Amino acid sequence: MRMRSGHFVMADEGWPGCAKSLKGVILDMCGVLYDSGEGDGVAIPGSIEAVRRLKESDLQLRFCTNETQATREKFVAKLQRLGFDISASEVFPPAPAAIAVLKDRSLRPHLLVHDGLLPEFDGVDKTNPNCVIIGDAAEYFSYQNLNEAFRVLIGLEKPVLFSLGQGKYYKETDGLKLDVGVYMKALEYACDLKAEVIGKPSPTFFQSVLNDMGLQSHEALMIGDDLLNDVGGAQHCGMKGVQVRTGKYRWPKETP
């Protein structure tokens, strides 16, 4: 698969030799399959067909996203409405991984996340919090909400901050939007700490997807629009990484 003129194009020839060992593909979603925005957003031309053809191939396929504005179920339902043949079990977002970490380390979170994500944490004990989790809260990143998260952290003897991703910004249909990473940096600076990132580009996160496919890292290819979190993160784990020129990709000299 390669990209031409901002669209997905299936390549029938010209694949490099390394493609012969390829057994699985991991796709980023926002900016690769669709652009988020008003309503469900819009599918990127060629991407529905690309997913269909990958599913018909011998390659395993998974979807790896830092989406944290909705539960996995609601998020997948949106993709299905846009026309994608995707099921929830194929999709790996940060929230379920975060819940596993909380359980493993007996942590009770203060949440600064989008209202749409809250149901994922319904079964989680949030009383007397001993850590903070931030996601892509977007308009919920008010001064008051960020200050509240700060006060929880600065009041802890051993402050623990989890960030569901570390992206700088993403593209919606009406322009660029600040992502969770900038608020992670804000709280890191305020509290003199280093956040633990759950989601891309965390090696643990990529490894959980590889485990689910039963593949070694060199057998998998990651395709995304974020050079650092998709391509770099994947390469850091030993996977191949490919950047598409859709989504947040900015053509040279382009101003958004």
Added chain:
Amino acid sequence: MRMRSGHFVMADEGWPGCAKSLKGVILDMCGVLYDSGEGDGVAIPGSIEAVRRLKESDLQLRFCTNETQATREKFVAKLQRLGFDISASEVFPPAPAAIAVLKDRSLRPHLLVHDGLLPEFDGVDKTNPNCVIIGDAAEYFSYQNLNEAFRVLIGLEKPVLFSLGQGKYYKETDGLKLDVGVYMKALEYACDLKAEVIGKPSPTFFQSVLNDMGLQSHEALMIGDDLLNDVGGAQHCGMKGVQVRTGKYRWPKETP
């Protein structure tokens, strides 16, 4: 002057020898003279008397603040209502310094500041902005406002970000509040740039106060509650720096 039990106490004896060369004192304001909060906030016990006695002494006295929630005039009026004998010409906040920089470099700002500060920029051309200025906007640091500042910056060929101070947090009567520095870090990360700080601890800023007093740095003492921006900044310029234990100072093992 030294601090005891969280209050200002004038010291009549026991000053170190270096005090003999002292010709001027620069006082931080919030956390040293008063705690901000509901209404005008509250004067810190002993501070009104300390300012009075300093004025009666042979020492020159200036006030150096990173306050950016109000114009200098309104800010000084508040201090006067609290009982301080302070006039506007003795007070050095970042906004007038920023306006001088804009003029010097022919820059037109996009402002992300507190509504109370806007009148300071009344005479400044803000059309077709080619830089961004952020101040302690507090509740005006909404997601939408921060995103708007981000879009201006990322759309500039040579993005320039001025931050009116770089504080992490300050203390108000109802608790700790995030300061402009955390939003500076957020935009620095989002746009891959380094902000220019106007205000403490910028050496240029301290130098302008020394110039106004007609003193060399070794002849002046800075007193503040912020170890980095008051004490460290002053020492970096060759001044003496003293930290009070009021304001944001946190006693060992104290949780706010």
